[in-house]
Amino acid sequence: MTPAPSASVRVQAPGKINVSLKVGPPRPDGYHSVASIYLAVSLFEEVTATEWDGDGVRVSLSDPDGRVPLEGIPQDADNLAARAARAVAKRAGRSPRVHLHIAKRVPVAGGMGGGSADAAAALVACNELWNAGLSRRELAELAAGLGADVPFSLMGGVAAGLGVGDRLTPVAAAAPLHWVLVPAGYGLSTPKVYAETDRLRADTAVAEPVQADPDVLAAIASGNPGELAGVLANDLQPAALELAPQLEPVLAAGTRLGALAGMVSGSGPTLAFLASDETGAAALAAALRAEGHGALAVHGPAAGAVVLPEAAPESPTYRK
Numbered sequence: 001m002t003p004a005p006s007a008s009v010r011v012q013a014p015g016k017i018n019v020s021l022k023v024g025p026p027r028p029d030g031y032h033s034v035a036s037i038y039l040a041v042s043l044f045e046e047v048t049a050t051e052w053d054g055d056g057v058r059v060s061l062s063d064p065d066g067r068v069p070l071e072g073i074p075q076d077a078d079n080l081a082a083r084a085a086r087a088v089a090k091r092a093g094r095s096p097r098v099h100l101h102i103a104k105r106v107p108v109a110g111g112m113g114g115g116s117a118d119a120a121a122a123l124v125a126c127n128e129l130w131n132a133g134l135s136r137r138e139l140a141e142l143a144a145g146l147g148a149d150v151p152f153s154l155m156g157g158v159a160a161g162l163g164v165g166d167r168l169t170p171v172a173a174a175a176p177l178h179w180v181l182v183p184a185g186y187g188l189s190t191p192k193v194y195a196e197t198d199r200l201r202a203d204t205a206v207a208e209p210v211q212a213d214p215d216v217l218a219a220i221a222s223g224n225p226g227e228l229a230g231v232l233a234n235d236l237q238p239a240a241l242e243l244a245p246q247l248e249p250v251l252a253a254g255t256r257l258g259a260l261a262g263m264v265s266g267s268g269p270t271l272a273f274l275a276s277d278e279t280g281a282a283a284l285a286a287a288l289r290a291e292g293h294g295a296l297a298v299h300g301p302a303a304g305a306v307v308l309p310e311a312a313p314e315s316p317t318y319r320k
C-alpha cells in the first residue's frame with residue numbers, strides 16, 4: 001500500500017507598493033510613525049505548509065520564475081514565515097511541526113514586502129493546516145507582532161496605514177491600476193534607509209504624519225492614473241537614491257519611455273512606474289527590457305492572503 005500523502009495547504013499573499021509614504025521623526029522605540037497608502041499588486045509569494053514529523057519548523061525556498069536570487073534569505077528559525085508558524089502554534093497551544101515551502105516572486109529586500117507576504121501566507125496556511133480556528137482579526141494581531149507590513153499583506157487591496165503602518169483602514173479603488181516594476185539585482189536594508197532619511201532631514205523640522213494623503217486617496221477613488229501620477233510621493237525615496245544612486249538613470253528611463261510617473265517602492269530599490277492602462281504597461285515593460293532593464297507589468301489592487309486550491313493530482317486515465 002502506498003502511504004497517504006501528508007496534508008498540505010497552499011496560500012498566496014501579495015507584494016505591495018506604497019503609493020504614498022509619509023514618514024515622521026524617529027521614535028524612541030527605533031521605529032517611525034508613518035502615513036502610508038499601500039497597494040497590493042499581482043506579484044505573489046506562495047507558501048505551502050505540509051505536516052512534518054521533524055522538530056520545529058523546516059523552511060525551503062524556490063524561485064519558480066527564475067528571477068529572484070535567494071541569497072540572504074534565512075532558511076532557519078529566523079525566516080519570517082517560520083516566526084509566523086511559531087506564533088500560530090503558540091496561540092493555538094500546539095507544537096509548531098511544519099514544513100514551509102516558499103516560492104518567491106517578490107524581490108528580496110526590494111521594498112515590496114516579500115518577507116511580510118511570506119509571513120502573512122504562513123499565518124493563514126498554518127491556521128488552516130492545524131485547524132487552529134483563529135479568526136482573521138486574531139491573525140491580524142499576530143501579523144502586527146511579526147512586522148510593520150505583515151498586516152497589510154494579510155488584508156491586501158488598498159489600505160491607509162497609520163502607526164508603524166499596521167493600523168489599517170481599507171480604501172476602495174475605482175479601477176485597477178497598471179504598473180511596471182523594475183527590480184534591482186541587489187537589496188537595500190529597510191532600517192538603513194530609515195536611518196539615512198533621518199540623516200538627510202537632520203536640520204529640518206519633521207511633522208508627525210497624522211493622516212494618509214487625501215489627494216492620493218481621491219485619485220485612487222477616481223481611478224484616474226493621470227491624477228494619481230501627479231501626487232505619488234515617498235519620503236524614503238531621497239534616502240534610497242542616496243544609498244543607490246544608480247537608480248536615478250533607471251527612473252529617468254522609465255519616464256522617458258512613457259511612464260506617467262516613477263517612484264521608489266517603499267525603502268527600495270525596486271522601482272515602480274505607473275502606466276495609463278494595461279496596454280501602456282506592457283509597452284513600457286517591453287521598452288525597458290529592450291534597454292536592458294528587468295521589467296515586469298503588474299496590476300493592483302490584488303487580494304490579500306488566500307488559500308489556493310490543492311494542486312491538481314495526476315489525472316488518472318480511465319478506459320472502458
Ligand SMILES: C[C@@](CO)(OP(=O)(O)O)[C@H](O)COP(=O)(O)OP(=O)(O)OC[C@H]1O[C@@H](n2ccc(N)nc2=O)[C@H](O)[C@@H]1O
Pocket residue numbers: 018021030031032033034036110111112113114116146147148149150163164165190191194265266267268
Ligand atoms: C519601508 C516599508 C514601507 O511599507 O516597507 P519595505 O520597503 O521595507 O517593504 C515599511 O515601513 C517597513 O516595514 P517592515 O519591513 O515590515 O518593517 P519591520 O520589519 O517591522 O522593521 C524593520 C526596521 O525598519 C525600521 N522601521 C520600520 C517600520 C517603520 N514604520 N519605521 C521604522 O523605522 C525600524 O528600524 C525597524 O527595526
Ligand SMILES: Nc1ncnc2c1ncn2[C@@H]1O[C@H](COP(=O)(O)OP(=O)(O)O)[C@@H](O)[C@H]1O
Pocket residue numbers: 072073074078079080081102107108109110111112113114115116118119187188190266267268
Ligand atoms: N521569508 C523571507 N523572505 C525574504 N526575506 C526574509 C524572509 N524572512 C526574513 N527575511 C529577511 O528580511 C530582509 C528583508 O526582507 P524583504 O521582505 O524581502 O524586504 P523589504 O523589507 O525591503 O520589503 C531580507 O533581507 C532577509 O534578511
